[in-house]
Amino acid sequence: xxxxxxxxxxxxxxxxxxxxxQRKQLxxxxxxxxxxVVTALDGSGREFVTKIEALDGKLAIGKIMETRTPSTEPNxxxxxxxxxxxxxxxxxxxxxxxxxxxxxFLIIETVRTVRRIAPDKIPAxxxxxxxxxxxAAEQCGRTRLPTVDGVISLEDALAQxxxxxxxxxxxxxxxxxxxxxxPRIKSADEITLFIGPEGGFTEEEVxxxxxxxxxxxxxxxxxxxxxxxxxxxxxxxxxGPEG
Amino acid sequence: xxxxxxxxxxxxxxxxxxxxxQRKQLxxxxxxxxxxVVTALDGSGREFVTKIEALDGKLAIGKIMETRTPSTEPNxxxxxxxxxxxxxxxxxxxxxxxxxxxxxFLIIETVRTVRRIAPDKIPAxxxxxxxxxxxAAEQCGRTRLPTVDGVISLEDALAQxxxxxxxxxxxxxxxxxxxxxxPRIKSADEITLFIGPEGGFTEEEVxxxxxxxxxxxxxxxxxxxxxxxxxxxxxxxxxGPEG
Numbered sequence: 159x160x161x162x163x164x165x166x167x168x169x170x171x172x173x174x175x176x177x178x179x180q181r182k183q184l185x186x187x188x189x190x191x192x193x194x195v196v197t198a199l200d201g202s203g204r205e206f207v208t209k210i211e212a213l214d215g216k217l218a219i220g221k222i223m224e225t226r227t228p229s230t231e232p233n234x235x236x237x238x239x240x241x242x243x244x245x246x247x248x249x250x251x252x253x254x255x256x257x258x259x260x261x262x263f264l265i266i267e268t269v270r271t272v273r274r275i276a277p278d279k280i281p282a283x284x285x286x287x288x289x290x291x292x293x294a295a296e297q298c299g300r301t302r303l304p305t306v307d308g309v310i311s312l313e314d315a316l317a318q319x320x321x322x323x324x325x326x327x328x329x330x331x332x333x334x335x336x337x338x339x340x341p342r343i344k345s346a347d348e349i350t351l352f353i354g355p356e357g358g359f360t361e362e363e364v365x366x367x368x369x370x371x372x373x374x375x376x377x378x379x380x381x382x383x384x385x386x387x388x389x390x391x392x393x394x395x396x397x398g399p400e401g
Numbered sequence: 402x403x404x405x406x407x408x409x410x411x412x413x414x415x416x417x418x419x420x421x422x423q424r425k426q427l428x429x430x431x432x433x434x435x436x437x438v439v440t441a442l443d444g445s446g447r448e449f450v451t452k453i454e455a456l457d458g459k460l461a462i463g464k465i466m467e468t469r470t471p472s473t474e475p476n477x478x479x480x481x482x483x484x485x486x487x488x489x490x491x492x493x494x495x496x497x498x499x500x501x502x503x504x505x506f507l508i509i510e511t512v513r514t515v516r517r518i519a520p521d522k523i524p525a526x527x528x529x530x531x532x533x534x535x536x537a538a539e540q541c542g543r544t545r546l547p548t549v550d551g552v553i554s555l556e557d558a559l560a561q562x563x564x565x566x567x568x569x570x571x572x573x574x575x576x577x578x579x580x581x582x583x584p585r586i587k588s589a590d591e592i593t594l595f596i597g598p599e600g601g602f603t604e605e606e607v608x609x610x611x612x613x614x615x616x617x618x619x620x621x622x623x624x625x626x627x628x629x630x631x632x633x634x635x636x637x638x639x640x641g642p643e644g
Contacts, residue, residue: 228622229622230622230623232621250493254632257623257624257625257626257629258623258625258629258633259621259623297624297626298623298624298625298626299622299623299624300623337640378502378640379471379472379473379542380473380500380501380502380541380542380543381500381540381541382500382501382541383541386497386500386501389632389633389636390501390636390640393632393633393636393637394636394640396621397621397633397637
């Protein structure tokens, strides 16, 4: 069944008023009509089995037939803090880590971040990144819509994390593996994973993270590309042992 | 340091004769010259610190200065058996799962495989897939070169797997998670993971796998794309608990 996230403001009196963009999707792309049934999601964990009542060139209205709360969300609320990577790697990271189950994405700039986005271009980029996450979330069966924010500094990102609930992937860490730390931190409600840019975090950045109670961890003896590190790290945290 | 896999036939008397393609890479792309040092790998687990002795328009010869056996290979020898996916998804799977640590890739055709490759086009495709794997292996620090074979039938692939050492990802499996099976099968020297096409395996295919001693497993409540399932499955097996 086709799935659509809709803002809470569009749900009222047991009916859903789809956005203009969704109306076009329903009508012109999926070629649905009155009487067809879709799933609407308010992003809070609930999904609404919704019968289309009206669908034309101007509006798309659905009637909620049933409300469900499926358990497709992971127990761990994972925030991925990721240094803006080159090219289209962030698109891949956002799509894959949404499927894997991340709850929040926070894009940061670090000392070795290669790609820079002019401040006036960031809102358009955020729109694009949020669309990628929304489409992935709709397709894979998420009931909560992951958030995407940024671009902020590493320092500001560190300030948002409670001590002892975060890990930072660092290729120079040789003693502590992510897997070995997980049993300790999985008791936290929220876990934050920091992934650096192509050139890695600097020693000063890792020292700052450590001072904020973030644990430097290794992802093993092979050198993972930044997007692989993000995907592997999210997988190990979401699927890993419960604390 | 730049890394190159070379066939054993090109290593003799403490010297390495690089291929014509590698010669061009060394000379024209990396702009190295005599006296520069690179790492050569014979794919068996050893790496050779190699000083370039001659590099010109005709040949590239290096002298082995030191032989090492680094421990970058995972303990588990993982074979990924993957139904040929659409578009460029296989490229992504090969690259990422090489970094993660898969040892073998076996491409199969299944009932719902959408993409078909004419038999006469398969050798050229295999060349391309092996190049992707080789470049990923060189970059991430592997010392064994993963193999790529196919395209064969699911039946022929099942015949190659020892009972009790394989898992097949199936979205209709609701009881057994991959993570819960791992402690049981990680004692095997080799583990095989079967990943289906976009439309999934058929019930008959899963029954055939089960009859061959392959365990159907779930990758969780979210619907993963085929490439995400391959990457997540490989990650959990390589990084998972030891048997």
